Amino acid sequence: TPVTVWILGDQLLRAHPAIEAVEAQAGRRNMRIVLVESDARIAQMPYQRKKIVLILSAMRHYAASLRERGYLVDEVRAPSFVAGLQRHIAQHRSQRLVTMAAAEYETRRFQQDYLSQALGISVEVLPNTQFLTGRRNPFPDVEPSQRVIMERFYRAMRRHFDVLLEPDGSPTGGAWNFDRLNRRPLPRSVAPPPPLTFEPDAITRRVIAEVEARSGGVGTATGFALAVTHAQAEAALADFVAHRLAAFGPYEDAMSAAHDVLFHSMLSPYLNIGLLEPLQIVRTVEEAYRAGAAPIQSVEGFARQIIGWREYIYWQYWRLMPGLRDANAWNATRPLPRFFWSGDTDMRCLRHVIERAIATGYTHHIERLMIVCNFCLLAGIRPSEVNDWFLAHYVDAYDWVMQPNVIGMGLNADGGLTATKPYIASAAYIRKMSDYCDGCRYDPKRRIGPDACPFNTLYWNFLIRHEATLRANPRMGPAVLGLARFDASEREAVTRQAEMVLGEN
Numbered sequence: 450t451p452v453t454v455w456i457l458g459d460q461l462l463r464a465h466p467a468i469e470a471v472e473a474q475a476g477r478r479n480m481r482i483v484l485v486e487s488d489a490r491i492a493q494m495p496y497q498r499k500k501i502v503l504i505l506s507a508m509r510h511y512a513a514s515l516r517e518r519g520y521l522v523d524e525v526r527a528p529s530f531v532a533g534l535q536r537h538i539a540q541h542r543s544q545r546l547v548t549m550a551a552a553e554y555e556t557r558r559f560q561q562d563y564l565s566q567a568l569g570i571s572v573e574v575l576p577n578t579q580f581l582t583g584r585r586n587p588f589p590d591v592e593p594s595q596r597v598i599m600e601r602f603y604r605a606m607r608r609h610f611d612v613l614l615e616p617d618g619s620p621t622g623g624a625w626n627f628d629r630l631n632r633r634p635l636p637r638s639v640a641p642p643p644p645l646t647f648e649p650d651a652i653t654r655r656v657i658a659e660v661e662a663r664s665g666g667v668g669t670a671t672g673f674a675l676a677v678t679h680a681q682a683e684a685a686l687a688d689f690v691a692h693r694l695a696a697f698g699p700y701e702d703a704m705s706a707a708h709d710v711l712f713h714s715m716l717s718p719y720l721n722i723g724l725l726e727p728l729q730i731v732r733t734v735e736e737a738y739r740a741g742a743a744p745i746q747s748v749e750g751f752a753r754q755i756i757g758w759r760e761y762i763y764w765q766y767w768r769l770m771p772g773l774r775d776a777n778a779w780n781a782t783r784p785l786p787r788f789f790w791s792g793d794t795d796m797r798c799l800r801h802v803i804e805r806a807i808a809t810g811y812t813h814h815i816e817r818l819m820i821v822c823n824f825c826l827l828a829g830i831r832p833s834e835v836n837d838w839f840l841a842h843y844v845d846a847y848d849w850v851m852q853p854n855v856i857g858m859g860l861n862a863d864g865g866l867t868a869t870k871p872y873i874a875s876a877a878y879i880r881k882m883s884d885y886c887d888g889c890r891y892d893p894k895r896r897i898g899p900d901a902c903p904f905n906t907l908y909w910n911f912l913i914r915h916e917a918t919l920r921a922n923p924r925m926g927p928a929v930l931g932l933a934r935f936d937a938s939e940r941e942a943v944t945r946q947a948e949m950v951l952g953e954n
């Protein structure tokens with residue numbers, strides 16, 4: 450009797466552990482690989498249409514490539530995962546299903562606790578291999594309440610996987626971190642080379658038409674130009690290494706109205722669905738460094754994103770779930786302003802970032818953190834609503850990466866387990882790191898009055914409201930000290946103006 454291998458849409462690995470295991474046990478002829486396109490999953494939220502195109506097209510290309518390699522593949526479209534799997538199992542008379550553990554909490558629970566009963570056959574869930582922490586958990590025994598900072602985690606991963614280390618074990622370039630050389634704004638004279646785009650083929654064009662015909666969703670499927678195969682994703686990686694990696698470090702925090710990707714890699718959409726893998730990317734950039742193609746502050750900074758931040762976020766997710774979604778350490782209770790769904794606001798920075806997220810499904814890290822989350826934290830927006838906005842808009846959004854980044858890092862709602870201080874900033878930071886303030890109707894130097902930048906008003910209002918809590922955090926001390934210059938009437942003016950700003954939105 451045949452064995453079924455169920456592959457999820459974000460697990461399109463070249464070497465898939467479930468395929469390898471079943472092929473070794475039962476042989477290729479006794480194996481049926483199934484990919485289910487579940488309507489319920491696709492419509493669970495009004496997702497970014499380009500993300501739906503990416504996943505469905507990549508799944509169909511993956512199925513085709515497996516068939517070319519001689520596997521028997523069943524592609525099922527069904528109202529739900531269970532309905533699709535039931536149909537497949539009835540047709541092929543499978544007695545057993547093997548699958549790889551989902552990266553997302555709910556789906557993994559579904560695989561482990563529900564699937565076997567729903568299908569009436571035995572289900573085996575193999576460990577997830579898409580993250581390096583699956584192979585090496587550097588801190589397996591820490592309590593959920595105990596904080597492990599990213600830097601410690603990163604160094605442990607770097608040592609274990611031997612990334613950018615000298616033969617004596619010291620870090621390449623003489624330091625673990627070169628941030629002091631980075632964090633530069635983008636000079637007007639620098640024009641970042643745009644990332645590679647990919648002309649949709651017949652499969653992708655068909656998916657685009659199907660997604661356009663669906664109701665709900667954010668943005669449009671038209672204009673989709675992402676990679677949908679391993680070969681294309683590898684071409685995107687090579688393009689990044691050749692044209693943007695060298696300047697990645699210096700400009701990783703820069704923001705621009707004219708450029709969205711700048712010197713970032715734009716690889717997260719591919720990495721998150723298995724078209725690329727973390728160690729493959731890290732070895733490639735290490736090679737570029739050894740070949741003299743990029744300086745250490747860029748290569749180290751980039752490797753830290755992949756084996757540091759990304760792995761750390763996934764590790765945090767699995768140790769903090771399922772409680773993370775309800776975390777709300779700053780007691781934020783306001784609803785998300787409606788302009789988040791249209792970009793219709795006079796705040797030029799937010800307008801650009803929201804419009805970009807709607808149109809492309811991508812904005813880089815600092816815009817997510819220091820524009821969107823910064824505003825939401827200062828304005829006291831409910832964390833779960835911010836989380837859902839991100840999940841709906843971005844092409845690289847998945848529950849495992851969203852919750853720790855939005856609720857933990859961006860909104861500091863997890864009590865400081867992910868970030869040791871809230872990432873809050875006034876317009877001074879945005880003005881320094883971007884060109885957004887030029888031409889904005891607000892004045893980035895004012896905090897009170899009709900032209901005052903809302904980021905300033907809300908920043909000082911946040912410090913006033915949470916003064917006692919912030920004072921207790923040693924990393925926030927200097928910020929709160931600024932309040933000493935405020936007399937009672939100035940505090941009151943800020944509070945009053947903040948109420949007005951929040952009322953308007």
Ligand code: FAD
Pocket residue numbers: 712713714715716717718720721754755758759760762812813814815817818822839843845846847850851854855858859
């Ligand atoms: P680059 O700047 O080129 O970085 C390289 C890679 O490092 C990324 O592709 C990504 O895989 C990894 N990386 C870097 N930082 C993180 C991080 N904090 N968490 C996870 N991976 C990281 N990333 C997602 O993949 N999906 C999301 O839905 C997502 N939502 C985010 C929401 C917020 C509020 C914040 C602050 C960050 C979020 N991130 C998310 C992390 C990060 O912003 C994106 O991974 C990155 O912007 C993707 O663009 P890039 O590939 O050009 O990244």
Ligand code: SF4
Pocket residue numbers: 795796797798799875876879880885886887889890891892893902903904
């Ligand atoms: Fe954003 Fe304020 Fe600058 Fe306008 S002035 S772009 S609202 S930071």
